[in-house]
Amino acid sequence: MFEYHGWINVLETAEAEDDDIGLVEARLREIAEGIRRRIDEIATPYLLDLRWMNGSLFLHLAGHPNHRDPEIVDFFREVGERAPGSYGLLHVRDDEDHPHGNDVRVLRMVRGRVTEHTEPLLSPCIPVLEDPFEG
Numbered sequence: 001m002f003e004y005h006g007w008i009n010v011l012e013t014a015e016a017e018d019d020d021i022g023l024v025e026a027r028l029r030e031i032a033e034g035i036r037r038r039i040d041e042i043a044t045p046y047l048l049d050l051r052w053m054n055g056s057l058f059l060h061l062a063g064h065p066n067h068r069d070p071e072i073v074d075f076f077r078e079v080g081e082r083a084p085g086s087y088g089l090l091h092v093r094d095d096e097d098h099p100h101g102n103d104v105r106v107l108r109m110v111r112g113r114v115t116e117h118t119e120p121l122l123s124p125c126i127p128v129l130e131d132p133f134e135g
Helices: 021-042 070-082
Strands: 002-010 047-053 056-063 087-094 104-110 113-118
Touching: 002 021, 002 070, 021 047, 021 056, 021 070, 056 070, 070 087, 070 104, 070 113
Parallel strands: none
Antiparallel strands: 002 056, 002 087, 047 056, 087 104, 104 113
């Protein structure tokens, strides 16, 4: 089982916006088009949504396939490479990920760079989220 939930605020840069807002928006629209093409290539049946909200670009992703989909984690990292000012979180629960099969892992994106951590609020999955199996 592979469960994931995440979001990214897609930003070209972490710098304060230029004086020319039109140029900043045009560059972000180019980034958005590249991300949209990748979303179409991935063609997942799960949530993979890129949208503008109040002038800002956000990506939301979530799913629950039977097995790990490395393309999802790779795509999360790729967005940070395309838009190095971006930040966001991707929570992943993967029971086939040894030695982290009993943890919820969080991929943290800051300034486009991704690091991986154990999510202390949801780990260990047993007994925090589920009772132990009583066979």
